[in-house]
Amino acid sequence: MSGAIGRLDAIVQDTAETRALLDAVAAADTGGDGTWTPPAFGHGDTWWLLAEQSDGYTVARHDGASWRTARAVARQVVAFTPDRLAELRVFRPGAEMLVHPDGRGGLRAVWRLHTDGDVAAPLRPRVGRAVQLAAPGGRSDVRDGFTVLHRPDGTGTVVPFAHERPALSVREHFDADPITGAVRVAVTCLDGYVPSAFAEEHHV
Numbered sequence: 001m002s003g004a005i006g007r008l009d010a011i012v013q014d015t016a017e018t019r020a021l022l023d024a025v026a027a028a029d030t031g032g033d034g035t036w037t038p039p040a041f042g043h044g045d046t047w048w049l050l051a052e053q054s055d056g057y058t059v060a061r062h063d064g065a066s067w068r069t070a071r072a073v074a075r076q077v078v079a080f081t082p083d084r085l086a087e088l089r090v091f092r093p094g095a096e097m098l099v100h101p102d103g104r105g106g107l108r109a110v111w112r113l114h115t116d117g118d119v120a121a122p123l124r125p126r127v128g129r130a131v132q133l134a135a136p137g138g139r140s141d142v143r144d145g146f147t148v149l150h151r152p153d154g155t156g157t158v159v160p161f162a163h164e165r166p167a168l169s170v171r172e173h174f175d176a177d178p179i180t181g182a183v184r185v186a187v188t189c190l191d192g193y194v195p196s197a198f199a200e201e202h203h204v
Contacts, residue, residue: 007114007115007116007117007119007123007124007125007173008112008113008114008115008125008173008186008187009111009112009113009115010110010111010112010113011110011111011113012108012109012110012111013097013109013110013111015106015107015109017109018099018107018109020036021036021090022082022107024036024066024067025049025051025060025067025069025080026080026081026082028060028066028067028068028069029058029060029069029071029079029080030079033066034062034066034067034068034069035065035066036062036065036066036067038062039095039111041094041095041111041113042091042092042093042094042095042113042114043092043093043094044092044093044192045063045064046061046062046063046092046192047061047062047090047091047092048060048061048062048090048091048092048160048161048190048192048193049061049062049067049088049089049090049091049160050088050089050160050190051080051085051087051088051089052085052086052087052088053078053080053081053084053085053086054084054086055078055081055084056077056078057077057078058070058071058077058078058079058080059077059146059158059159059160060080060160061145061146061160061161063145068145070146070158070160072144073143073144073146073148073158074143074146074148074158076148076156076157076158077158082107085099085100085101085107086100086101087099087100088100089190091189091190091191091192092191092192093169093191093192094113094114094171094191095111095112095113095114096111096112096113096171096189096190096191097109097110097111097112098110098112112187112189114127114171114189122174122176122183123174123175123176123183124174125171125172125173125174126171126172126174127171127172127191128169128171128191128194129169129170129171129172130167130168130169130170130194130196131167131168131169131170132165132167132196133149133157133159133165133166133167133168134149134164134165134166134196135149135151135152137151137152138150138151138152140164140165140166142162142163142164144162145160145161145162146158146159146160146161146162147159147161147162147163147164147166149166159193160193161193163193163195163196165195165196166193166194166195166196167193167194167195167196168190168192168193169190169191169192169193169194170188170189170190170191171188171189171190171191172185172187172188172189173185173186173187173188173189174186
């Protein structure tokens with residue numbers, strides 16, 4: 001993937017390192033030791049985690065040394081269960097790890113990194129496009145580093161970011177058709193969370 005898509009490196013993660021991450025999150029989810037030593041990818045003080053499972057979803061955040069999941073503060077999330085994973089993303093600005101079943105009973109994990117270097121304008125990554133998460137007419141409840149977003153219909157979702165109006169920042173990488181030259185979004189990565197007010201002010 002590296003070189004074919006503007007300023008994106010893909011690194012397959014070792015299975016043992018993936019298991020260490022999953023074990024740390026599972027331990028944190030049950031009140032145990034969620035210590036995890038992250039790689040030196042990306043930048044920032046916080047890692048975020050979104051896990052889609054066959055029975056629902058869960059979210060977590062890593063500040064400093066350990067993971068914290070949202071189960072202690074929100075009923076909308078389920079217990080973190082690696083055997084039920086459909087997709088998991090661990091990310092901070094400039095780095096995202098995507099984990100999914102490999103079809104053979106295991107899991108495949110790939111780091112997708114924003115690299116330095118000059119790229120022609122059409123293929124230059126778009127960094128910081130924000131996806132607004134709060135529903136119009138809804139309300140939010142900030143709890144111990146997480147935010148529960150309540151929709152007018154009574155449903156809700158949990159975000160591992162403490163702000164009344166959170167937005168999800170995404171990073172888009174482009175490639176060009178070798179025949180027609182048409183440019184398209186090839187890869188979209190999660191890049192972090194920002195307050196909606198910041199996103200609107202900076203047009204991200």
